[in-house]
Amino acid sequence: MPKLDLSQIPFKGGSSYPGKLAEATAGRFVQRVGDAGGLTQYGVNIVRLEPQGMSSLRHYHMEQDEFAIILSGSCTLIDDDGEHDLQPGDCATWPAGEANGHHLVNKTDAPMTFLVVGTRTPTETGYYSDIDMMVKDDENGFAFTRKDGSPLTADQIGDDND
Amino acid sequence: MPKLDLSQIPFKGGSSYPGKLAEATAGRFVQRVGDAGGLTQYGVNIVRLEPQGMSSLRHYHMEQDEFAIILSGSCTLIDDDGEHDLQPGDCATWPAGEANGHHLVNKTDAPMTFLVVGTRTPTETGYYSDIDMMVKDDENGFAFTRKDGSPLTADQIGDDND
Numbered sequence: 001m002p003k004l005d006l007s008q009i010p011f012k013g014g015s016s017y018p019g020k021l022a023e024a025t026a027g028r029f030v031q032r033v034g035d036a037g038g039l040t041q042y043g044v045n046i047v048r049l050e051p052q053g054m055s056s057l058r059h060y061h062m063e064q065d066e067f068a069i070i071l072s073g074s075c076t077l078i079d080d081d082g083e084h085d086l087q088p089g090d091c092a093t094w095p096a097g098e099a100n101g102h103h104l105v106n107k108t109d110a111p112m113t114f115l116v117v118g119t120r121t122p123t124e125t126g127y128y129s130d131i132d133m134m135v136k137d138d139e140n141g142f143a144f145t146r147k148d149g150s151p152l153t154a155d156q157i158g159d160d161n162d
Numbered sequence: 163m164p165k166l167d168l169s170q171i172p173f174k175g176g177s178s179y180p181g182k183l184a185e186a187t188a189g190r191f192v193q194r195v196g197d198a199g200g201l202t203q204y205g206v207n208i209v210r211l212e213p214q215g216m217s218s219l220r221h222y223h224m225e226q227d228e229f230a231i232i233l234s235g236s237c238t239l240i241d242d243d244g245e246h247d248l249q250p251g252d253c254a255t256w257p258a259g260e261a262n263g264h265h266l267v268n269k270t271d272a273p274m275t276f277l278v279v280g281t282r283t284p285t286e287t288g289y290y291s292d293i294d295m296m297v298k299d300d301e302n303g304f305a306f307t308r309k310d311g312s313p314l315t316a317d318q319i320g321d322d323n324d
Binding site: 001033039041065077081086091092102117119 | 163164165166168195196198199200201202203204206208226227229231233239241243246248251252253254255256257258260262264277279281
Protein backbone atom coordinates (compact mmCIF):
# COMPACT_ATOMS: atom_id res chain seq x y z
CA MET A 1 0.00 0.00 0.00
CA PRO A 2 1.15 3.58 -0.43
CA LYS A 3 1.67 4.22 3.30
CA LEU A 4 5.04 2.67 4.11
CA ASP A 5 5.69 0.55 7.17
CA LEU A 6 8.96 2.21 8.11
CA SER A 7 9.60 -0.41 10.80
CA GLN A 8 10.10 -2.94 8.01
CA ILE A 9 12.67 -0.91 6.06
CA PRO A 10 16.15 -1.37 7.57
CA PHE A 11 18.75 1.33 8.07
CA LYS A 12 21.83 -0.07 6.37
CA GLY A 13 25.46 0.94 6.70
CA GLY A 14 28.12 0.43 4.08
CA SER A 15 29.57 2.44 1.22
CA SER A 16 30.27 2.10 -2.50
CA TYR A 17 33.52 4.05 -2.09
CA PRO A 18 36.65 2.07 -2.94
CA GLY A 19 39.12 0.84 -0.34
CA LYS A 20 39.79 2.93 2.71
CA LEU A 21 37.62 5.76 1.38
CA ALA A 22 34.61 3.75 2.57
CA GLU A 23 35.61 4.60 6.13
CA ALA A 24 34.39 8.15 5.55
CA THR A 25 30.78 7.09 5.85
CA ALA A 26 31.16 4.66 8.74
CA GLY A 27 28.68 6.74 10.76
CA ARG A 28 25.99 6.82 8.04
CA PHE A 29 22.95 4.52 7.92
CA VAL A 30 20.48 4.66 5.05
CA GLN A 31 16.80 3.67 4.88
CA ARG A 32 15.78 3.35 1.21
CA VAL A 33 12.16 4.43 1.48
CA GLY A 34 11.60 5.29 -2.18
CA ASP A 35 12.89 1.93 -3.35
CA ALA A 36 10.75 0.16 -0.73
CA GLY A 37 7.70 1.98 -2.08
CA GLY A 38 8.39 1.10 -5.70
CA LEU A 39 9.62 4.49 -6.93
CA THR A 40 12.09 4.35 -9.82
CA GLN A 41 12.38 7.91 -11.19
CA TYR A 42 14.18 9.30 -8.16
CA GLY A 43 15.67 7.89 -5.01
CA VAL A 44 14.31 8.89 -1.59
CA ASN A 45 16.38 7.92 1.41
CA ILE A 46 16.15 8.69 5.10
CA VAL A 47 19.69 8.95 6.40
CA ARG A 48 20.80 8.72 10.02
CA LEU A 49 24.17 10.23 10.90
CA GLU A 50 25.70 9.17 14.16
CA PRO A 51 27.88 11.75 15.96
CA GLN A 52 30.86 12.55 13.68
CA GLY A 53 29.10 10.80 10.80
CA MET A 54 29.02 12.34 7.34
CA SER A 55 26.60 11.93 4.43
CA SER A 56 29.31 11.39 1.80
CA LEU A 57 32.64 12.69 0.71
CA ARG A 58 32.18 16.30 -0.44
CA HIS A 59 30.87 16.07 -4.03
CA TYR A 60 28.55 17.44 -6.68
CA HIS A 61 26.43 15.84 -9.42
CA MET A 62 26.54 16.80 -13.09
CA GLU A 63 23.20 15.27 -14.17
CA GLN A 64 21.11 14.78 -11.05
CA ASP A 65 19.14 17.26 -8.95
CA GLU A 66 19.58 16.70 -5.21
CA PHE A 67 17.36 17.85 -2.31
CA ALA A 68 17.54 17.41 1.46
CA ILE A 69 15.38 18.33 4.44
CA ILE A 70 16.43 17.85 8.06
CA LEU A 71 14.01 15.61 9.98
CA SER A 72 15.52 15.44 13.48
CA GLY A 73 18.62 16.67 15.25
CA SER A 74 20.98 19.03 13.52
CA CYS A 75 24.06 18.97 11.32
CA THR A 76 26.48 21.13 9.39
CA LEU A 77 26.34 21.64 5.64
CA ILE A 78 29.87 22.10 4.37
CA ASP A 79 30.30 23.46 0.84
CA ASP A 80 32.51 25.79 -1.16
CA ASP A 81 31.06 28.75 0.77
CA GLY A 82 31.88 27.40 4.22
CA GLU A 83 29.78 25.90 6.99
CA HIS A 84 26.01 26.30 7.42
CA ASP A 85 23.96 25.14 10.40
CA LEU A 86 20.93 22.99 9.54
CA GLN A 87 18.05 22.47 11.98
CA PRO A 88 14.86 20.39 11.64
CA GLY A 89 12.79 21.65 8.73
CA ASP A 90 15.71 23.32 6.99
CA CYS A 91 15.98 22.48 3.29
CA ALA A 92 18.83 22.56 0.79
CA THR A 93 18.95 22.08 -2.97
CA TRP A 94 21.78 21.22 -5.32
CA PRO A 95 20.74 21.57 -8.97
CA ALA A 96 22.45 19.25 -11.45
CA GLY A 97 25.66 20.68 -12.81
CA GLU A 98 26.29 23.32 -10.14
CA ALA A 99 29.89 22.78 -9.13
CA ASN A 100 29.53 23.34 -5.39
CA GLY A 101 30.85 20.31 -3.57
CA HIS A 102 28.85 19.60 -0.43
CA HIS A 103 28.21 17.15 2.35
CA LEU A 104 26.42 17.04 5.69
CA VAL A 105 28.43 16.35 8.84
CA ASN A 106 27.02 15.63 12.29
CA LYS A 107 29.19 17.63 14.67
CA THR A 108 26.79 17.17 17.57
CA ASP A 109 26.84 14.45 20.22
CA ALA A 110 23.45 12.99 19.22
CA PRO A 111 22.22 11.15 16.12
CA MET A 112 20.38 13.18 13.49
CA THR A 113 18.28 12.29 10.45
CA PHE A 114 17.55 13.87 7.10
CA LEU A 115 15.60 12.92 4.00
CA VAL A 116 17.40 13.15 0.66
CA VAL A 117 16.06 12.95 -2.90
CA GLY A 118 18.15 12.37 -6.02
CA THR A 119 17.09 11.90 -9.60
CA ARG A 120 17.73 8.52 -11.22
CA THR A 121 19.37 9.10 -14.59
CA PRO A 122 20.74 6.60 -17.13
CA THR A 123 24.20 8.11 -16.78
CA GLU A 124 25.84 10.32 -14.17
CA THR A 125 29.16 11.94 -13.43
CA GLY A 126 30.08 13.18 -9.97
CA TYR A 127 33.15 15.04 -8.80
CA TYR A 128 34.74 14.99 -5.34
CA SER A 129 35.91 18.38 -4.15
CA ASP A 130 38.60 17.50 -1.63
CA ILE A 131 40.31 14.60 -3.39
CA ASP A 132 41.32 13.75 -6.96
CA MET A 133 38.36 11.45 -7.67
CA MET A 134 35.34 11.31 -9.91
CA VAL A 135 32.59 8.73 -10.34
CA LYS A 136 30.85 7.71 -13.52
CA ASP A 137 27.66 5.69 -13.47
CA ASP A 138 26.25 4.03 -16.58
CA GLU A 139 24.85 0.70 -17.70
CA ASN A 140 28.06 -0.94 -16.45
CA GLY A 141 27.67 0.40 -12.92
CA PHE A 142 29.81 2.75 -10.81
CA ALA A 143 33.42 3.47 -11.73
CA PHE A 144 35.64 5.59 -9.48
CA THR A 145 38.76 7.10 -11.10
CA ARG A 146 40.99 10.13 -10.81
CA LYS A 147 39.50 13.23 -12.47
CA ASP A 148 41.57 12.59 -15.62
CA GLY A 149 40.05 9.10 -15.89
CA SER A 150 43.16 7.26 -14.74
CA PRO A 151 42.96 4.65 -11.98
CA LEU A 152 42.95 5.68 -8.34
CA THR A 153 46.31 5.15 -6.69
CA ALA A 154 47.09 2.79 -3.84
CA ASP A 155 47.92 5.88 -1.82
CA GLN A 156 44.36 7.11 -2.33
CA ILE A 157 42.43 3.99 -1.58
CA GLY A 158 44.86 1.93 0.51
CA ASP A 159 44.75 -1.81 0.79
CA ASP A 160 43.27 -3.93 3.55
CA ASN A 161 46.34 -6.18 3.30
CA ASP A 162 48.89 -3.44 3.82
CA MET B 163 23.20 29.16 -1.74
CA PRO B 164 22.04 25.60 -1.29
CA LYS B 165 20.46 26.21 2.14
CA LEU B 166 17.08 27.77 1.45
CA ASP B 167 15.74 30.77 3.34
CA LEU B 168 12.25 29.36 3.85
CA SER B 169 11.02 32.68 5.26
CA GLN B 170 11.42 34.13 1.76
CA ILE B 171 9.38 31.45 -0.03
CA PRO B 172 5.65 32.21 0.23
CA PHE B 173 2.89 29.71 0.87
CA LYS B 174 0.45 30.32 -1.98
CA GLY B 175 -3.18 29.31 -2.32
CA GLY B 176 -4.99 28.78 -5.58
CA SER B 177 -5.68 25.88 -7.89
CA SER B 178 -5.32 24.95 -11.55
CA TYR B 179 -8.66 23.09 -11.43
CA PRO B 180 -11.35 24.54 -13.70
CA GLY B 181 -14.38 26.43 -12.43
CA LYS B 182 -15.93 25.45 -9.15
CA LEU B 183 -13.63 22.43 -8.83
CA ALA B 184 -10.97 24.87 -7.61
CA GLU B 185 -12.94 25.20 -4.38
CA ALA B 186 -11.78 21.70 -3.41
CA THR B 187 -8.32 22.98 -2.50
CA ALA B 188 -9.36 26.21 -0.80
CA GLY B 189 -7.63 25.05 2.40
CA ARG B 190 -4.33 24.19 0.70
CA PHE B 191 -1.25 26.45 0.65
CA VAL B 192 1.89 25.49 -1.23
CA GLN B 193 5.52 26.54 -0.70
CA ARG B 194 7.50 25.67 -3.84
CA VAL B 195 10.87 24.91 -2.26
CA GLY B 196 12.34 22.91 -5.15
CA ASP B 197 11.60 25.64 -7.67
CA ALA B 198 13.02 28.26 -5.30
CA GLY B 199 16.22 26.24 -5.07
CA GLY B 200 16.60 25.86 -8.83
CA LEU B 201 15.58 22.20 -9.16
CA THR B 202 13.99 21.25 -12.49
CA GLN B 203 13.93 17.44 -12.63
CA TYR B 204 11.30 17.04 -9.91
CA GLY B 205 9.09 19.34 -7.92
CA VAL B 206 9.43 19.59 -4.15
CA ASN B 207 6.67 21.40 -2.32
CA ILE B 208 5.86 21.91 1.34
CA VAL B 209 2.09 21.93 1.63
CA ARG B 210 0.04 23.30 4.53
CA LEU B 211 -3.49 22.00 4.91
CA GLU B 212 -5.82 24.01 7.08
CA PRO B 213 -8.52 22.07 8.97
CA GLN B 214 -10.80 20.43 6.36
CA GLY B 215 -8.24 21.20 3.67
CA MET B 216 -7.28 18.62 1.06
CA SER B 217 -4.16 18.15 -1.02
CA SER B 218 -6.03 17.66 -4.32
CA LEU B 219 -8.99 15.91 -5.80
CA ARG B 220 -8.41 12.16 -5.52
CA HIS B 221 -6.16 11.25 -8.47
CA TYR B 222 -3.28 9.18 -9.78
CA HIS B 223 -0.42 9.87 -12.21
CA MET B 224 0.45 7.76 -15.24
CA GLU B 225 4.01 9.00 -15.83
CA GLN B 226 5.19 10.59 -12.59
CA ASP B 227 6.38 9.05 -9.34
CA GLU B 228 4.97 10.80 -6.26
CA PHE B 229 6.26 10.76 -2.66
CA ALA B 230 5.08 12.42 0.55
CA ILE B 231 6.32 12.65 4.15
CA ILE B 232 4.34 14.24 6.97
CA LEU B 233 6.25 17.10 8.62
CA SER B 234 3.85 18.36 11.32
CA GLY B 235 0.33 17.62 12.50
CA SER B 236 -1.58 14.72 11.05
CA CYS B 237 -3.94 13.91 8.21
CA THR B 238 -5.84 11.12 6.53
CA LEU B 239 -4.71 9.42 3.35
CA ILE B 240 -7.78 8.39 1.38
CA ASP B 241 -7.28 5.93 -1.47
CA ASP B 242 -8.99 2.95 -3.10
CA ASP B 243 -8.26 0.88 0.02
CA GLY B 244 -9.94 3.25 2.45
CA GLU B 245 -8.59 5.69 5.03
CA HIS B 246 -5.12 5.63 6.58
CA ASP B 247 -3.89 7.80 9.45
CA LEU B 248 -0.63 9.67 8.78
CA GLN B 249 1.48 11.11 11.59
CA PRO B 250 4.75 13.11 11.47
CA GLY B 251 7.48 11.06 9.83
CA ASP B 252 5.05 8.77 8.01
CA CYS B 253 5.85 8.33 4.32
CA ALA B 254 3.78 7.29 1.31
CA THR B 255 4.72 6.49 -2.28
CA TRP B 256 2.66 6.38 -5.47
CA PRO B 257 4.65 4.89 -8.36
CA ALA B 258 3.80 6.20 -11.84
CA GLY B 259 0.98 4.24 -13.47
CA GLU B 260 -0.45 2.60 -10.35
CA ALA B 261 -4.17 3.27 -10.59
CA ASN B 262 -4.85 4.00 -6.94
CA GLY B 263 -6.47 7.40 -6.64
CA HIS B 264 -5.38 9.21 -3.49
CA HIS B 265 -5.39 12.46 -1.63
CA LEU B 266 -4.57 13.76 1.84
CA VAL B 267 -7.32 15.36 3.92
CA ASN B 268 -6.87 17.26 7.17
CA LYS B 269 -9.72 16.04 9.39
CA THR B 270 -8.15 17.55 12.52
CA ASP B 271 -8.79 20.99 14.00
CA ALA B 272 -5.21 22.20 13.54
CA PRO B 273 -3.10 22.96 10.46
CA MET B 274 -0.70 20.26 9.26
CA THR B 275 2.18 20.20 6.78
CA PHE B 276 3.72 17.63 4.49
CA LEU B 277 6.48 17.58 1.90
CA VAL B 278 5.64 16.17 -1.53
CA VAL B 279 7.91 15.25 -4.45
CA GLY B 280 6.76 14.66 -8.04
CA THR B 281 8.79 13.98 -11.15
CA ARG B 282 8.77 16.61 -13.90
CA THR B 283 8.10 14.85 -17.20
CA PRO B 284 7.59 16.30 -20.70
CA THR B 285 4.10 14.82 -20.82
CA GLU B 286 1.72 13.53 -18.17
CA THR B 287 -1.77 12.09 -17.88
CA GLY B 288 -3.64 12.03 -14.59
CA TYR B 289 -7.02 10.52 -13.74
CA TYR B 290 -9.46 11.66 -11.07
CA SER B 291 -11.08 8.80 -9.20
CA ASP B 292 -14.31 10.34 -7.95
CA ILE B 293 -15.35 12.41 -10.98
CA ASP B 294 -15.27 11.97 -14.75
CA MET B 295 -12.13 14.04 -15.34
CA MET B 296 -8.61 13.57 -16.59
CA VAL B 297 -5.73 16.00 -17.09
CA LYS B 298 -3.15 15.98 -19.82
CA ASP B 299 0.00 18.05 -19.58
CA ASP B 300 2.28 18.66 -22.54
CA GLU B 301 4.08 21.48 -24.29
CA ASN B 302 0.75 23.29 -24.58
CA GLY B 303 0.09 23.23 -20.83
CA PHE B 304 -2.64 21.61 -18.73
CA ALA B 305 -5.91 20.46 -20.29
CA PHE B 306 -8.76 19.09 -18.17
CA THR B 307 -11.36 16.98 -19.98
CA ARG B 308 -13.73 14.11 -19.34
CA LYS B 309 -12.00 10.72 -19.40
CA ASP B 310 -13.09 10.18 -23.03
CA GLY B 311 -11.41 13.45 -24.02
CA SER B 312 -14.64 15.42 -24.44
CA PRO B 313 -15.08 18.80 -22.74
CA LEU B 314 -16.09 19.03 -19.10
CA THR B 315 -19.75 19.92 -18.72
CA ALA B 316 -21.18 23.05 -17.13
CA ASP B 317 -22.67 20.75 -14.51
CA GLN B 318 -19.16 19.59 -13.60
CA ILE B 319 -17.38 22.90 -13.42
CA GLY B 320 -20.20 25.40 -12.88
CA ASP B 321 -20.00 29.02 -13.74
CA ASP B 322 -19.27 31.94 -11.47
CA ASN B 323 -22.06 33.84 -13.22
CA ASP B 324 -24.78 31.25 -12.56
